[in-house]
Amino acid sequence: MTAFQARLLAAAVRAPSGDNCQPWSFLFEGPYLVTVRADLKRAKSFFDYEQSATALSIGAVVENMRVQAASEGFVVHVTYGRESEGPPGATLLFSQDATLQVPRSRVEALFVRTVNRRPFLPMRLSRSKVIQLLEDPVPGTSVHVISQRQAISQWAHAIELADRIRYSHPEIHEELFSKLLFTQTLAQEVRVGLEVDRLGLGPFGRTFLQWLRPWERVQRLSRWGLVRILAGQSGLLARSTGALVLVTIANGGRDSWIKAGEQVQRLWIRAHELGLQTHPMPVALFLDQRYQQEGYGRYLPHHHSLLKILRERLAGLIREGIGAMVFRIGYGWKMKGQSVRLEIEKLMENNRPFPR
Helix, strand or coil: CCHHHHHHHHHHCCCCCHHHCCCEEEEEEECCEEEEEECHHHHCCCCCHHHHHHHHHHHHHHHHHHHHHHHCCEEEEEEECCHHHCCCEEEEEEEECCCCCCCHHHHHHHHHCCCCCCCCECCCCCHHHHHHHCCCCCCCEEEEEECCHHHHHHHHHHHHHHHHHHCCCHHHHHHHHHHEECCHHHHHHHCCCEEHHHHCCHHHHHHHHHHCCCHHHHHHHHCCCHHHHHHHHHHHHHHCCCEEEEEEECCCCHHHHHHHHHHHHHHHHHHHHCCCEEEECCHHHHHHHHHHHHCCCCCCHHHHHHHHHHHHHHHHHCCCCEEEEEEEEEECCCCCCCCCCCCHHHHECCCCCCCC
């Protein structure tokens, strides 16, 4: 592996993914040609309907590699995998372009950016920061900054509805707890999954989360309002922000979801550059996506009315296109550290060296 390839991969693996599942693998087919493929064994999730969430994370990988390459004077041409060719993927071809200029702060932001699940200050973003945030949009995507408090409240209600489904769904519950990493030792050993320390819960919250591990206990407590309380916390977080940002795509094609991931990561990197915090909250979009395509099949009877209300809410909030991601953005106390990642060697499909 060349030094250039190693730097590309170091940037690529800092891309976000659902519950830090890192559903990617890399195949170098030349010094400046790499294919990013989905690894569906790591991608398994109730929220990953038709591998849309996986495609988003692959798009974030593509954007990270684009930024790193541009900082070294390389432009990238991306070819997206066809629907008939299996899981999501993209092939990147790099070529030199001496005219490229990327601020050092952008590359630094790529490597230190992280999700912040703490409350943000309800300070509106300045117009100048919004303009900087929206520079250079990814073709095929649309970005909507939601700053009016009434609109934010409407989205918060949709997020609460979705989390009432999430926290009362046994399959989602089992998936979540199978991915939670409760100690630093376990996180360093496994390197795939969601570290509890990254949730901003504190010692009491961590203990309470461990106590909720048995599904039967959650069911009993739900009769006393546990699900509503947890969902209400999500709604409170959605309201505690400077703005919400919605990314939409015109159609549900695989390449559109990958481009949405590129756009989301571009926004998150820029946000970090501007001193802003971000927190993805796409559960409502993913649950609704499955409901629209499959109906009630994977849901419980008491979810049916919630799904109908959620569909009505989202239809009013998303007037055109398909909602691919919604996230909080604003000012807040920074999270320290970053999520662990798999060793690069474990993500490679080949290790044959190329000449420098």
